[in-house]
Amino acid sequence: MIKENFIKLFEDAFQKYWDLPAYSNYGEDMTLTYADVAKWVAKLHILFEQCNIQPNDHIALIGRNNANWAITYLATVTYGAIVVPILQDFNPNDVHHIANHSESKLLFTSDNIWENLEEEKLKTVQAVFSLTDFNCITIIDRREENEKAELEPILERRHLKLEVVNSIFRLKYPQGFRKEHVKYIEKHNSELVSINYTSGTTGFSKGVMTSGNALAGNIMFAVGTGIIKEGYQIVSFLPLAHSYGCAFDFLTTTCIGCHIHFLGKIPSPKILLTAFAEIKPNVIFLVPLIIEKIYKKQIQPLIAKPTIRWVLKIPLLDQTILSTIRKKLIQAFGGEFVQLICGGAPMNAEVEDFLQKIKFPYTVGYGMTECAPLISFTPVDRFVPKSAGEVIPVMEAKIINTDPKTGIGEICVRGENLMSGYYKNPEATDSILDEDGWLHTGDLGTIDKQNNIFIKGRSKSMILGSSGQNIYPEEIEAKLNNMPYVMESLVVENHGKLHALVYPDYEAVDLENLNQKQLEKVMEENRVALNSMTASYEAILKIHLYPNEFEKTPKKSIKRYLYSTAFHKVSDIEGQ
Missing domain, CATH: 3.40.50.12780 (ANL, N-terminal domain)
Known part of the structure; x- marks a missing residue:
């Protein structure tokens, strides 16, 4: 068991770095200090009380990277509830399923995501809140029409308004909110703090149950390396709902007193390089x-x-x-990094x-x-x-x-x-x-x-060669991806032969004014060059042009299982 308590790490961080800048939303003129973040966490604790949330209840969270996403996560775990981060790239049906499967009682969401969700499909959620301003979007009343006269509603919107929360906050802290007020629930590291639903390879995602100990283990290792220091500038662009971005762009850097700049846009190289030039991350x-x-x-x-x-x-x-x-x-x-x-x-x-x-x-x-x-x-x-x-x-x-x-x-x-x-x-x-x-x-x-x-x-993507050789398609793809006009590729097996699906770099193709036949000729040259660099049993029989970018997981790996039949579809198109 890790000796440092996960919840206590944040209690200590808020008190230690009280006046330092904590969170900014890139492109917006706003910066929250650690004191500001702690105050918002305290306000959300009041909101949770108003919602009758108990320790170990589940709270779902979905939205782009921003300060309010981070505040909601911290408020949830320091209250003793269990956070359910959902990747914003998931389709609405998956979001409905995850909210229901996790038995989440509250949902915090970006407004644009909520527009695509269906209230009636959220079977356990009692109230939905906006990550823009923490205001209540809707209360989901599950009373039947004939029950409404007899049964009191579980929640009432008037109790969940931000002005009500602020009023309770002022009454609770009449002399102002100070460092000594940052005292959180005692929760043993062995207890559950989050459920992370993976992108999964088949069917619905699986909910990974993560304890405070597992997260503390990650944080304390990173702290021990000394590579992150107090006051460092951080650009948070990896999805916060993914464990990698959450652990190191957000949790660890918060515990160390960094200034985190949340990038809510899709991190294209152009956007990233502009952000790096402005923020100069360490x-x-x-x-x-x-x-x-x-x-x-x-x-x-x-x-x-x-x-x-x-x-x-x-x-x-x-x-x-x-x-x-x-x-x-x-x-x-x-x-500066x-x-x-x-x-x-x-x-x-x-x-x-x-x-x-x-x-x-x-x-x-x-x-x-x-x-x-x-x-x-x-x-x-x-x-x-x-x-x-x-x-x-x-x-x-x-x-x-x-x-x-x-x-x-x-x-x-x-x-x-x-x-x-x-x-x-x-x-x-x-x-x-x-x-x-x-x-x-x-x-x-x-x-x-x-x-x-x-x-x-x-192991699932390994291909067994005709003579029993183990073929690792990722190694072949890595070579092919460096060749002219190849944006990305996928190696598949068909009747004992290897074929490559290639999504071309259409921007480069357009710049050179290549037509379809010229592009196919370049791909054939790529195939010959590729086969000269690999073992004979790794030889590619043919390169097939694929019309769309391959679908990917949050860590940008191609969802290979989606393309098990793609070769046949592409072959049919080519044969027409």
Whole structure:
């Protein structure tokens, strides 16, 4: 058990950093101090009391990254209730299902999301509140018409108005709200604090039950590394409802006294680079896809120029060019960051090789929602290229079902950060957690003597070759994605042969005025080049152009299961 109590971490943070800036919404002229945040948390506690919320009741939360999302999360857990963060990318039916399955009594939501939800489909929610201003949007009255004359409503809107909450707040703290008033419920770390619904690979999402201990384990490890310091500027653009963004862009940085700038827009490279230039963050948490896009758009065209390629072959001169590129790339991320931390997926090998070549300060970690999320991480100065970092001290890992030829097997983990199980789903829990407490991740990889994890792919996506070879499509896709006019790709198997679905970089195609036949010719050249770089059993028979961007999980991994039949659909289109 982690000795630091999860709830107490926030109590201490508010008291210690009282006057420091805490939260800003990027693009808005507003900044809340830690004192302001603590006051809003206290007001929401009053609102919860008005709603008859009890400790361990469930409160659902869905919306874009912003200060009020963070305040609602903190108010919920420090009240002793259980927060149910829902990804804003989920479709309305999934949101209805999650709110009902989690038995959430309140729902806090962005106004634009509420417009697409149906009140009658929320079976357990009693009241809905706006994340814009915390005002009550609606009270869901489930009394039958013939009961309304006899039964009192469970909640009344007049009791939930913000002016009523403010009035109670003033009566409760007549001399003003001070540090000493920040005293939260005593809740043991072993108890449940959140239910995170994963994106899932089939059917509805699974609710990961996360204890205070698991979150405290993540926070205290990050604090112990010393890579985040009081007063650091942070740009929070990873989805807060996803465990990675929640743990490190928000919870850890709040506990350390950082100033968090919430980016509510879709984090395209252009928007991100503008935000980085303005805020100049000190630590950046991101997924590899973002840095890969920046590399492909800004760096790859530069180093592909004949003159630059020629210079890079000349000793000394090459270092001058690489040093210049390094400075420009660092400046693109704001110029003030200590290190850039990638998580959520393995990094593209070509991109990582280049980052190593220019001595760029990055590192890669590994985790999953079921570990809240951290499993492995190493700071920049000890990071082993192509790894996902060392297994962190509060966790342990092992490889099972090892391939005798490659040493690759399934990664299993256990430790302080582990989930309690899937909410109301013992079958799913038993399928991933064994009797000795090991979680079977479904990821394939190896572990070296220094406890560094090397990830090769997902066991579900592995393809068995005709002669029994294990083929990891992600490794082939990583090479193909670096080729001309390829935005992203997906390798699939059909009748013992490998095919690649490619979503082209249509922006680049339009700039070069390529027609369909010319694009197909380039893709055939890409296929030949790709096959020269891979083993014979990994050869791609044909590249098929795919019309749309592939659907992705919150950590930007392609939802491969959606495309098991996509090859046949594309083949039908091509045959017409």
